[in-house]
Amino acid sequence: MGQIELSLSRANFITWFKNTTILSRGEGRVVVGVPNGFAKEWLENKYNLYIIKALKSLDPTIQDIKCSITPHAEKHTLAGGFAKSMDVARTTSSSPNAAPTGFSRKHISVAPVANHTGKELFSNNLNKRYTFENFIVAENNELARAACFAISQNLGHLYNPLFIYGGVGLGKTHLLQALGNEITAKHPEKKVKYITSERFTSELVESIKNQTVDQFKTAYEYIDLLIIDDVQFLSGREKTQNEFFHIFNALYQLNKQIVISSDRTPKSIPTLEERLRSRFEGGMIADISKPSLETRVAILQTKAQEKNVQIDQASIQFIAEHIKNNVRELEGALSRVFAYSEFQKVPITLTLVQKALSDMLVQTKKSVKLDDIVQVVSDFYGVAVEEMVKKGRKKEVAHPRQIAMYLLRTELDTPFSTIGDFFGGRDHTTVLHAVEKVTKNKETITRVREELHSLKEKLQAAHV
Numbered sequence: 001m002g003q004i005e006l007s008l009s010r011a012n013f014i015t016w017f018k019n020t021t022i023l024s025r026g027e028g029r030v031v032v033g034v035p036n037g038f039a040k041e042w043l044e045n046k047y048n049l050y051i052i053k054a055l056k057s058l059d060p061t062i063q064d065i066k067c068s069i070t071p072h073a074e075k076h077t078l079a080g081g082f083a084k085s086m087d088v089a090r091t092t093s094s095s096p097n098a099a100p101t102g103f104s105r106k107h108i109s110v111a112p113v114a115n116h117t118g119k120e121l122f123s124n125n126l127n128k129r130y131t132f133e134n135f136i137v138a139e140n141n142e143l144a145r146a147a148c149f150a151i152s153q154n155l156g157h158l159y160n161p162l163f164i165y166g167g168v169g170l171g172k173t174h175l176l177q178a179l180g181n182e183i184t185a186k187h188p189e190k191k192v193k194y195i196t197s198e199r200f201t202s203e204l205v206e207s208i209k210n211q212t213v214d215q216f217k218t219a220y221e222y223i224d225l226l227i228i229d230d231v232q233f234l235s236g237r238e239k240t241q242n243e244f245f246h247i248f249n250a251l252y253q254l255n256k257q258i259v260i261s262s263d264r265t266p267k268s269i270p271t272l273e274e275r276l277r278s279r280f281e282g283g284m285i286a287d288i289s290k291p292s293l294e295t296r297v298a299i300l301q302t303k304a305q306e307k308n309v310q311i312d313q314a315s316i317q318f319i320a321e322h323i324k325n326n327v328r329e330l331e332g333a334l335s336r337v338f339a340y341s342e343f344q345k346v347p348i349t350l351t352l353v354q355k356a357l358s359d360m361l362v363q364t365k366k367s368v369k370l371d372d373i374v375q376v377v378s379d380f381y382g383v384a385v386e387e388m389v390k391k392g393r394k395k396e397v398a399h400p401r402q403i404a405m406y407l408l409r410t411e412l413d414t415p416f417s418t419i420g421d422f423f424g425g426r427d428h429t430t431v432l433h434a435v436e437k438v439t440k441n442k443e444t445i446t447r448v449r450e451e452l453h454s455l456k457e458k459l460q461a462a463h464v
């Protein structure tokens, strides 16, 4: 366990390994006891090499592992085994995982009043169009989908919170909504709420204005499944983060399920309070990445079928090869092709597709521009371009500036002197130093690596 823990993130280790045991060994095989079928599947498919490697280093005759669901472990997990393991972490360390502060138990143990179930106070914001059935599963999203689905079968007891991250248009909202819809259909008595973090913020601000903050907070206490979409927008909002933290803890303590999405990992959300960050990291983290060519083809085929539109393989292949960024754009391209064919009253052919998409394709080919990169970096860190260009050594600005210099160099091959000129006439050695520093840091500092990863995705999404 110690070896495996070192090679995984804390979140992954807790999610997958914390509640496992060795049941038996012999004839080169070790049987690992796992709490549920979901864990069995993931350990056998994704982590078997890690496990075998760790076991082999202790006993070279071990060749193979097998996972077996242990009823005891299942019970343990169902009874909040995960929460329990987190409690251990809380009491044995004074790390950011320490017990929540500012949270009053009394406040949450108020018994629900019959006519005050929270339902009247707000709608669940669910859109029936999003379901698990019409979510196409592929290698880029299978973990996130499996996690959402597992939670739909076992609310509040498996992975809490579940944190899903990935670039725009990759299906985060779709999955979160599908989970909400599934729960509402299966358990009409459960209270589900889906809300974007922006909407959460504006409702909170509104309630402060109307002096109804208490009602606002109380309404959240009756929720069984709280889904917060695009949590990155809480960045920089201290007051909102504070209120959200208390709501989060109140629900968490009651084993109520919380699911969060973001366009980046908790670590890469700038100005996110440490205590929220460690809460987000304390559950399960799953990512959605870009679909491969094969997956893009499958998505297009399925979406065309759903709409009952005839489209030949060559056309599908062409769209899949040219529209690479995300599912939303694939859908957009397909709709465009359909509309074009309908409007012109001609069948869909490769020529028609090429015509219909011609201006979209020009955009994708557009080459990266210096200004675009700097703008993306500025948006990402919330630091104005003027600030970055100015002379001065403010720490909050220095890091984004160095990252921008690094990206200009590595993505565009921009000469050092040009980069220096852009950033207020800085010397080329300053630029060289910045690029070297980021190159080094990205190897050693996870956060820097994750920031660069998110930034590159954003550059691609912006067709830069």
Ligand code: ADP
Residues within 6 Å of the ligand: 134, 135, 136, 137, 141, 166, 167, 168, 169, 170, 171, 172, 173, 174, 175, 327, 328, 331
């Ligand atoms: P995000 O919230 O990550 O920006 P969305 O969930 O809004 O992305 O997805 C964008 C569009 O693509 C939606 O119409 C959604 O239904 C569709 N979509 C994304 N991923 C899938 C998928 N795996 N299967 C089917 N549709 C998908």
Ligand code: MG
Residues within 6 Å of the ligand: 172, 173, 174, 229, 230
């Ligand atoms: Mg979304």
